[in-house]
Amino acid sequence: MAKHMRLDVINKIVDVGVIPLFYHDDLETGIEVIKACSKAGTKVIEFTNRGEKAYPVFSELVKAFNEMDPSVILGVGSIIDAPTAALFMASGANFIVGPSFNVEVAKLCNRRKMLYVPGCATATEISTAEEYGAEICKVFPGATIGGPGFIKAAMAPCPWHRLMPTGGVDATEESISSWIKAGAVAVGMGSKLITAQALKEKNYDSIAAKAAQCIDWVKKARIK
Numbered sequence: 001m002a003k004h005m006r007l008d009v010i011n012k013i014v015d016v017g018v019i020p021l022f023y024h025d026d027l028e029t030g031i032e033v034i035k036a037c038s039k040a041g042t043k044v045i046e047f048t049n050r051g052e053k054a055y056p057v058f059s060e061l062v063k064a065f066n067e068m069d070p071s072v073i074l075g076v077g078s079i080i081d082a083p084t085a086a087l088f089m090a091s092g093a094n095f096i097v098g099p100s101f102n103v104e105v106a107k108l109c110n111r112r113k114m115l116y117v118p119g120c121a122t123a124t125e126i127s128t129a130e131e132y133g134a135e136i137c138k139v140f141p142g143a144t145i146g147g148p149g150f151i152k153a154a155m156a157p158c159p160w161h162r163l164m165p166t167g168g169v170d171a172t173e174e175s176i177s178s179w180i181k182a183g184a185v186a187v188g189m190g191s192k193l194i195t196a197q198a199l200k201e202k203n204y205d206s207i208a209a210k211a212a213q214c215i216d217w218v219k220k221a222r223i224k
Contacts, residue, residue: 001090002093002095002112004073004094005113009044009073010136012073014162016044016186016215017180017185017219018042018187018189018193018214020045020046020194020211021047021097021190022191023047024199025051025052025057026057027064030047030057030061031061031064032204033204034065036207038069038071040209040212042214043071043072047075047077049084058076058088061074062074073095074093075097075115077096079097080105081105086108089114093114096116097118098116098117098119101118101119101125101128106118109133115136118134121140121145126163130161136185140167141166142165147178148181148182162185164185165179166187169187169188169189177220177221186218187214193207193211195207
């Protein structure tokens, strides 16, 4: 069962502006990555459902951080159907992210007052997702559907959108600033933040430092 309600998760995402996302089949590695992200201030973290060990590892991560650091808000990504969403919700997911929009997942999350962040690639998809209760839509894949220009154009007639690009956000001031200044409420960052090299070298301090730097770039970009 979720420990953090939808409004709390939304407010934290909006406040911090950076959501790290990753998958790893080793529990101890997952713990160290999340500890690094939490240390940096990125408290909302997406563990992606991309490997055969995703469910058991995620379940153990939830148990670990409920005791170790309750301020961490763990959610699950790459969810495309309601049965899978329900499985992870039962194991303690605090939010659900998908690469696409699914009506049944939206209904399920709304019943439980859980945040659902669906992937959207057109203005129609964004509006449809919002009609079904999506407070934040993931612009995905961000780099190939127009980049920051897409967000700026989509928000021109609909300034109430809350859009979060994933895929195409680099861990550089130029990249993050361009997305935030275009109107993104936050950015989702995977391998550009939690790099394969850092994982291989177990250099978790570098992940924490980079995450903290990305948060600073978001704050700087928000200053008008």
